[in-house]
Amino acid sequence: MLNNFARAVMFCSSYAPLALIFLVLYAGRDSVVAIVAAAVLLLGVSGLLWFLHTAKTDVEPATRTVVDYRRRGDEVMGYVAAYLIPFVGFTLRDVRQDVALVIFFLVLAYLYVSTDMLHINPTLRCLGYHVYEVTFENGRTQHLITKAEIARNDVVKVARMDHDLWIESV
Numbered sequence: 001m002l003n004n005f006a007r008a009v010m011f012c013s014s015y016a017p018l019a020l021i022f023l024v025l026y027a028g029r030d031s032v033v034a035i036v037a038a039a040v041l042l043l044g045v046s047g048l049l050w051f052l053h054t055a056k057t058d059v060e061p062a063t064r065t066v067v068d069y070r071r072r073g074d075e076v077m078g079y080v081a082a083y084l085i086p087f088v089g090f091t092l093r094d095v096r097q098d099v100a101l102v103i104f105f106l107v108l109a110y111l112y113v114s115t116d117m118l119h120i121n122p123t124l125r126c127l128g129y130h131v132y133e134v135t136f137e138n139g140r141t142q143h144l145i146t147k148a149e150i151a152r153n154d155v156v157k158v159a160r161m162d163h164d165l166w167i168e169s170v
Contacts, residue, residue, distance in 0.1 A: 006051060007113040012044035014112065014121040015105075019044065048123055052145070052167065059159035061169035066154045068135040072120075072143065134166075142166055 012019075022037035111117065124131060124145065134144045144150070144158065146168035158166040 004113060008109065009043065009047035009051060010121065011109050011112040012040050013048035013123040014044070016041050016044040016048075016123045017126070045123060048121075048127075052127075052129075055159050055161045055167045056169050059161070059169070061157045061159050064136040064138075064156055064158055064166075066134050066144075066150055066152060066156060067137055067139075068152060069144075069150055070133045072131045072133050140164075144168065 019037045019041040023034055023041060026033040026037065028034075121131070128147050129145050130147070130149070132144045132146065132150055133141060134150070135141045142164040144156070144166045145161075146156070148156075148168060150156065157169045159169040161167055
């Protein structure tokens with residue numbers, strides 16, 4: 001099951017591309033911003049990789065049949081446009097801007113962790129994963145993280161990550 005720490009790691013991983021941009025922009029100019037960006041990048045990517053590996057290998061897999069599906073990863077572009085692009089030109093030269101940015105990310109982190117935004121994650125996409133909203137044979141609609149393309153009536157081996165989040169198992 002995803003606890004709040006795991007959800008926070010997923011949030012950091014969703015902002016890993018932005019952290020990389022901040023690292024490139026501030027390396028050599030502002031060491032505090034560069035260090036924070038590097039920490040978010042490292043925690044996000046390594047945490048996500050560890051989390052995915054653990055979920056795929058340490059959880060008892062189950063076999064499910066896909067009755068219906070809808071690709072959910074397509075929402076990433078809206079995420080990128082709404083949250084990442086405005087901050088590429090954001091300068092951290094004023095304490096008020098720093099505080100505003102921290103508040104903004106804390107609000108986003110809260111929303112990401114407390115709502116159903118875990119499937120919106122550009123880093124998952126960069127690592128080759130697809131996120132689907134699937135209906136299994138039991139009639140429940142859930143999210144599935146997989147590297148494979150899926151279709152109706154596919155039988156998949158999955159491991160449960162959370163009450164409505166599954167990952168294709170090894």
